Amino acid sequence: MGNYTGPDCRQCRREGQKLFLKGARCMGPKCPIELEKRNKPPGEHGASRRPRKASDYGMQLREKQKCRRVYGIRETQFRNYFRSAVRRRGVTGEELLSMLERRLDNVVYRLGFASSRDEAKQLVSHRHLTVNGRVVNIASYQVREGDTVAVKPRSRSIQPVQIAVNSAGSRSQPDWLEANFTDMTGRVVGMPTRDQIDTDVNEQLIVEFYSR
Numbered sequence: 001m002g003n004y005t006g007p008d009c010r011q012c013r014r015e016g017q018k019l020f021l022k023g024a025r026c027m028g029p030k031c032p033i034e035l036e037k038r039n040k041p042p043g044e045h046g047a048s049r050r051p052r053k054a055s056d057y058g059m060q061l062r063e064k065q066k067c068r069r070v071y072g073i074r075e076t077q078f079r080n081y082f083r084s085a086v087r088r089r090g091v092t093g094e095e096l097l098s099m100l101e102r103r104l105d106n107v108v109y110r111l112g113f114a115s116s117r118d119e120a121k122q123l124v125s126h127r128h129l130t131v132n133g134r135v136v137n138i139a140s141y142q143v144r145e146g147d148t149v150a151v152k153p154r155s156r157s158i159q160p161v162q163i164a165v166n167s168a169g170s171r172s173q174p175d176w177l178e179a180n181f182t183d184m185t186g187r188v189v190g191m192p193t194r195d196q197i198d199t200d201v202n203e204q205l206i207v208e209f210y211s212r
Contacts, residue, residue, distance in 0.1 A: 060209035067201045071100045072117050077140070082210050093203030094194045101174075101192045101199075104131065104149070105139040111179045111186035112168030113151055119160055128155035143188050151184040172198070 054062065068078050085095035100106065105120040108129060114120035121139045123129055129136060130150050131143065143149065151161055165181050173179060174197070176190040 057209075057212075060205045060212075063202050063205035064209045067100075067199070067203075067206060070117075070199055070201070071103070071106060072121065073100070079210070082206070091194075093207045096206065097194065097197050097199065097201075097203055098192050099142065101197055102142045102144075102188075103139060104129070104136060104141040104143060107143050107149055107177065107186070107188070110174055110177055111149065112171060112173065112181070113161055113164055113179075113184065113186070115160065115164045115167065119164070123151075123155075123160070128152055128158070128161070145188055145190055147188045149186045149188070156184050174198070 064078075068075065073081070081099050082092075082096055085092045085099060088095040090098075101110070105114075105117055105124050108114050108120035108123060109117045113129075114123055124139045124141075125137055127135050127137045128151060130152060131141065132148055133150075135152070155161060161184070165184070168179070168181065174192060176188065176192045176196050177186055178189050179186045
């Protein structure tokens with residue numbers, strides 16, 4: 001399955017909730033979820049479609065798709081994360097979310113150096129970020145406790161970074177990360193636990209989907 005290339009807001013409308021895919025726009029009055037006339041499933045018959053009770057499979061599929069969309073991950077890669085989570089000692093669903101949270105692009109977004117995960121992915125791939133002083137351009141790179149993530153000095157003045165940093169105060173920062181906006185560095189002070197992850201998904205439904 002290839003990357004989705006359509007409007008980001010369509011994905012939020014499909015899930016019926018904000019997935020925070022467009023940065024500052026998601027927090028403003030123009031967000032389709034905030035607009036009554038746009039807060040409906042996409043498509044010609046989205047508004048008139050009768051709501052149907054979803055089957056167990058349908059609920060599991062929707063939750064899996066929602067989680068994929070939040071983190072911007074392809075199906076094959078998402079399935080591989082699940083397989084890795086199964087092999088770990090902890091609770092499978094929580095291990096899955098922990099690995100997704102520790103992706104470098106997500107960490108850059110969580111620290112407030114990017115307005116969205118898509119933007120963070122661009123910053124990483126264009127070599128604007130370092131981990132422990134070394135340039136890392138792999139968005140899926142897994143950070144570890146004690147790692148220091150930093151915006152390169154030459155990149156601190158670029159517009160996307162400046163916009164993100166100026167609006168970072170409007171977003172909550174997880175307890176497992178510490179950000180310093182003066183020198184644009186962040187530190188991983190611990191591994192994310194389920195109560196520190198605010199992603200609105202029911203991970204157990206995802207486990208059930210792949211366990212069929």
